[in-house]
Amino acid sequence: MNNSAVVNPVPSDAVVVDGVSMVFNEGQQNQVEALGSIDLVIRPGDFVSLIGPSGCGKSTLLRLIANLLDPTAGSVLVNGKSASQARVEQDYGMAFQQSGLFEWRNVQKNIELPLELKGWSKARRRERSAEMLELVKLSDFAAHMPWQLSGGMQQRVAIARALAAHPPLLLMDEPFGALDEMTREHMQAELLRICAAAETTVVFVTHSIPEAVYLSNRVVVMSPRPGRITEIIDVDLGDDRDEDSREDDEFYARITDVREALRGADRVAGARGIEDR
Amino acid sequence: MIRRGLRRAALFIVALALVAVTWELYVAFGPEDGGEVLGMRILPRASERAMPHTWEMGQRLFDPEVRGQDRPIWLAVTGYAWYTFRMALVGFLLGCTFGIALAVLMSRFRVVERGLLPYVVASQTVPLIALAPQVAALGGNWDLPKWTWVAALGAFLAFFPVSVATLKGLSSTSAASLELMDSYAASWWTTLTKLRFPAAMPYIIPGMKLGATAAVIGVIVSEVSTGVRGVGFASLTYAQKATSDPAQVYTAVFGAALLGLAMFGLVVGFELLVMRNRPAEGSS
Ligand SMILES: Nc1ncnc2c1ncn2[C@@H]1O[C@H](COP(=O)(O)OP(=O)(O)OP(=O)(O)O)[C@@H](O)[C@H]1O
Ligand SMILES: [Mg+2]
Numbered sequence: 001m002n003n004s005a006v007v008n009p010v011p012s013d014a015v016v017v018d019g020v021s022m023v024f025n026e027g028q029q030n031q032v033e034a035l036g037s038i039d040l041v042i043r044p045g046d047f048v049s050l051i052g053p054s055g056c057g058k059s060t061l062l063r064l065i066a067n068l069l070d071p072t073a074g075s076v077l078v079n080g081k082s083a084s085q086a087r088v089e090q091d092y093g094m095a096f097q098q099s100g101l102f103e104w105r106n107v108q109k110n111i112e113l114p115l116e117l118k119g120w121s122k123a124r125r126r127e128r129s130a131e132m133l134e135l136v137k138l139s140d141f142a143a144h145m146p147w148q149l150s151g152g153m154q155q156r157v158a159i160a161r162a163l164a165a166h167p168p169l170l171l172m173d174e175p176f177g178a179l180d181e182m183t184r185e186h187m188q189a190e191l192l193r194i195c196a197a198a199e200t201t202v203v204f205v206t207h208s209i210p211e212a213v214y215l216s217n218r219v220v221v222m223s224p225r226p227g228r229i230t231e232i233i234d235v236d237l238g239d240d241r242d243e244d245s246r247e248d249d250e251f252y253a254r255i256t257d258v259r260e261a262l263r264g265a266d267r268v269a270g271a272r273g274i275e276d277r
Numbered sequence: 278m279i280r281r282g283l284r285r286a287a288l289f290i291v292a293l294a295l296v297a298v299t300w301e302l303y304v305a306f307g308p309e310d311g312g313e314v315l316g317m318r319i320l321p322r323a324s325e326r327a328m329p330h331t332w333e334m335g336q337r338l339f340d341p342e343v344r345g346q347d348r349p350i351w352l353a354v355t356g357y358a359w360y361t362f363r364m365a366l367v368g369f370l371l372g373c374t375f376g377i378a379l380a381v382l383m384s385r386f387r388v389v390e391r392g393l394l395p396y397v398v399a400s401q402t403v404p405l406i407a408l409a410p411q412v413a414a415l416g417g418n419w420d421l422p423k424w425t426w427v428a429a430l431g432a433f434l435a436f437f438p439v440s441v442a443t444l445k446g447l448s449s450t451s452a453a454s455l456e457l458m459d460s461y462a463a464s465w466w467t468t469l470t471k472l473r474f475p476a477a478m479p480y481i482i483p484g485m486k487l488g489a490t491a492a493v494i495g496v497i498v499s500e501v502s503t504g505v506r507g508v509g510f511a512s513l514t515y516a517q518k519a520t521s522d523p524a525q526v527y528t529a530v531f532g533a534a535l536l537g538l539a540m541f542g543l544v545v546g547f548e549l550l551v552m553r554n555r556p557a558e559g560s561s
Contacts, residue, residue, distance in 0.1 A: 066460055088462045100453045103555060104475045113471070117461045147556040 012080065014169055014201040015042040015065055020074035021226070022060055034060045036226030037074070044168070047195065047202045049212035049219045051258065057227025058205040062171050065203060066094060079168060090118065092169040093162030097177045099154040101146040101161075108133065108142040111161045118165060132160040135194055152183040159191065163198060170195065173205045185243075188215055192241065209262070213237075213254045214246060221261040231261040297331045304328050329524040337524035338531075350528050354511065358532035361496055361507030364424050365540055368431025369492035373485060375432065376439030381469065383440075384447040401437050405430060409499040427499045427507075434495035435488040442484020446477025479555070482548045489540040497533060508532045 022035040035057045042048050050058040063069045064076055067083035078086035086092065093114070101110045111129045120128070133139045136156040146154055155175060162170055176184045188211060195202055206212050212219045213235055221231045235254045237245045245251055309324055321327055329337075338351040379397070383390035412426050450473050458468045497509030504510065512529035519526055 068456055068459055087460065090461060092460070094457065094460045096453055098453060100451075100457055102454070102472070102475070104478070106554070114461055117463055117467060117471075145554050145556070 016077040033226040049216040052222030056224035093167040097174040099158035354532040357508040365496040367428040371432035372435025376436035380443035409502040430499040431492040431495035435492035438487035446480030
């Protein structure tokens, strides 16, 4: 366990968030101070989870890294570039709670969307989408329409789409939130396998403590109003975590750590919104 | 699919038969010189002159337009309707192009929407009957055949529903999808063609259905006041002979109805093509 002290950032870092704060509707009556002075360094290959009570600014932080929002103060670097540069060069893929597939495109065409926008040739797109379909084990469903798939399958397509261009960074906002427990655990294992294969850095927003601990090598605990990082908890389940890791002592110990850190954060704000599943 | 088609065709025939039966019942039992409801004369006269029997109308289809000709009237009417259909189709396509372009422009620039929308709405309250001869006269100066102006007036009525529907559709793209396109740093044009436009299709198509019908109405009305000889003009000339040949005018009415159905069917065909891979309505 270490506190949120800034580890000296180096140019090769995947994400450097430096003194970022975010105020919505500044100067107006409905002004919201969503994030207050966030420092966070994410190394290549890290799997970092953001956890905290509802409204503490997890999605906002993710959007700032994605350059879908501009910070009120501070700066964000992705792969040593400014966040906007990284967005233009499509250095990251994104996946949300809702799969957000285009209903008029079949599974394969959905996965190829980012490649199409990059101007890849048809042959090259076909090759890559076939590879991605294999990865998420949906090769038999290439020609299906999204609405013909189950929720978990749709989510896998969305992940395949996010990873199609082999981005070095994957940003995910509660991607498994809508899934049942069984599918969810299965998807977690799949995600670990996929990201290990592609050596992808992941920033993962979740409400579930076991999910955060199982997936991450670092869990970032946040508290609301304004959103801050209260604690960063290292998890050492090894690189080859599997279903058995869920029985591990380390797993339980870190769950307890995260829960206590969250209680601390909760006491500050009196907010709720964390599930124990 | 085929079964559904058959069922629809059967329903259509049943509906047609019901209309015919209602008509005959009214002719048989309705008031001979019309009737009043709440002091207003709105019930039609049930006399044979005003409301000929359905079988007489049917028979009339096979008699010539004017005594002495060989050509049965249904052929003549089909000819008129086909002419009108072509004008309405040109008008409809023109109206769709213009309506969609206008909607794209309005969704792109809020200023344009604010400035233009009142005029777009006002344009639809201009009395077309009064406008048509002026427009046609104007057309004379430009040396274009008269039918192009009739088609243009059809477009004038067709663009409105298409434009309003498209505008609504373009602005109802989900925020998450827009954010996704943003995350790819996609340009405005790319976002329009890959996301906004396909996502707007379920809105645009009902607008096109209204537009197709509006184009037909626009063309028929304009024919009357410009003297272009389509089915609208034919109904007018037939109506003038209504005292001596009451069934004749209804043959033109059939022609016009058939033409309206054909236009509508065209859009339905387009819908089946575009929406064939979309989830069925109601589920999602
Ligand atoms: N576009 C916006 N305009 C105004 N306020 C916003 C906007 N987006 C977020 N906020 C505010 O910022 C705060 C943080 O929101 P955010 O969505 O980041 O929370 P979160 O941690 O993701 O919550 P949840 O766990 O419920 O998803 C909230 O108080 C929210 O009201
Ligand atoms: Mg959120």
